[in-house]
Amino acid sequence: MTRTVLVPSSLVREAEDKREATRKLGYVARAAAVFRVDRLVVYPDSGGEDGRYGGGFVATVLAYAATPPYLRKEAWDVRDELEHVGVLPPLRVGSQTGSGSKGSGSLRQGIVTEVGPDGRVRVNCGLQHPVSLPVPPSMASPSEGARVTIRVSSRRPLRAKLVDEPLPGFTVEREAVETALQRSDAGLRIAASRHGEELTVSRLDSLVQRVDTEGGLTVVFGAPDRGLPEIFGGGPNEETVSTVETSDESDGNEPLARFDLWLNTVPRQGSDVVRTEEAMFATLAPLNLER
Template identity: 65%
Template sequence: MTVSLLVPSSLVREAEDKREATRKIGYVARAATVFRADRLTVFPDAEGERRWGGGFVETVLRYAATPPYLRKEAWGRRDELEYAGILPPLLASSQTGSGSDGPGSTRQGIVTEVGPDGRVRVNCGMQHPISLGVPPGMEVTEGERVTVRISSREPVRAKLVETPLPGFSVERADLEEALGREDAGVRIATSRFGENLTTSRIGTLAGRVRSEGTTVAFGAPERGLPAMLDGVSVEDVAPEGQRGGGDAVPAESESSDGGDSSRIDVESDAPNRFDLWLNTVPNQGSEVVRTEEAMFASLACLTLPE
């Protein structure tokens, strides 16, 4: 099961300065980590961007997803990371193994040197880079991120393994490309115009997510997903400035709104469109539900266990 999250390049369009933009991105990274997202994709929304666009958002997200012990080597000094010190710690845990320092734990490393003898040197936060053999059939290159399983720290005993890295990966891709992936699972758009998420729907929807995986997309401040997509109509648009977070409902489900004209026309079964539109904050008490808040609200429901 793969959990992919999609956020627009206009994510921090309302931020007053770089510090506030960095803080907001940090909360998005926290949401992805808390709910064990596998991938966080930044899709283009050039019309909605202001001072900081997709390159800034992607860089800060990648930095946040990098373990602290690798950040200096991996990133050095960059203008986009001026306020990286305020990012909240992610403390991403592996699906297997013990804590980050215990025997049998896995850690992320960076290959610093590839030798001719089937061995590589890897910086994985130990006192010095360690020399490791490359397993048969595994290919690594200098600068590549790898997973290291540590069985002992004194003396150091470790090996390269092909298990997924803890935390999430970050990429930039068009929305159509992200929705068309083979592992996209249930493709969900969040919007205040979507079907209200109710207790009766959570069980079925969460079950589909557990079995099929999911791709969940979120909008930007004052600019929801309908405004970013061609071919999606909203017949009754809410007053300007009123915005909120939301989700989607199974396309095969019958709408419970009795034909409310404020609902979105869902183009189901199209490879570049969503299966579901859902409002996960149906009774919001604030005129504004920020993107990062909508992420926590949505993922808390969609990832519920049986």
């Protein structure tokens, strides 16, 4: 099951300075890590950006936060966007181990530092030294600088292998909302908004069941003082992405809804504005429950 979260490029539009903007993005990354988000997507909201901290800044800081500490020096050069990354909270993404991760040992992320002519690659995966590993026949040979997944079954003596499994933690991408919602693994598509239907205890069970049935979940959030109706130019059942092609059954102008559901997970909110990072915790927590 794939869990995808979308946040706008205008996410830190109200931050007073770069340090505060970085801290806010750290909370967003924490929410993604806590609730096992697979993809964290930054979608364009050019109408809400203030020119200082746009989509490039947001995506860069989130991608840095998602990189394991033992790989950050290898993966990132000195960049202006990363000036205040010292304020980012640690994500401490749990290693997938045992039967729940399709095998014994723990998964670690690594970076390919050298590709050899003998079907082997050298990988920096945060151990004392880079390790030389054979590329399994089922995998295409990764290029230098590629991120790969390593399964470490023993450290003394070292036993590790390259595996064709998703990287631990979440990935950060930049993508349009329409593209993200049309993916085959989008699952149930939810717009998180105070204008949506209120989430209740009695409704939660059927909603979680629906997520399981759809085989995935995609949740889209807005920005401070700029919710989804402002970003998309319409509220529930009003937003459109295209029109249906003319046919015998259609007049050619029927709007297509982006979302399966608009959902308000903070009913009776006590603050005029619920921050995006707060909305992420409030929304992903109940949707993460098991039936």
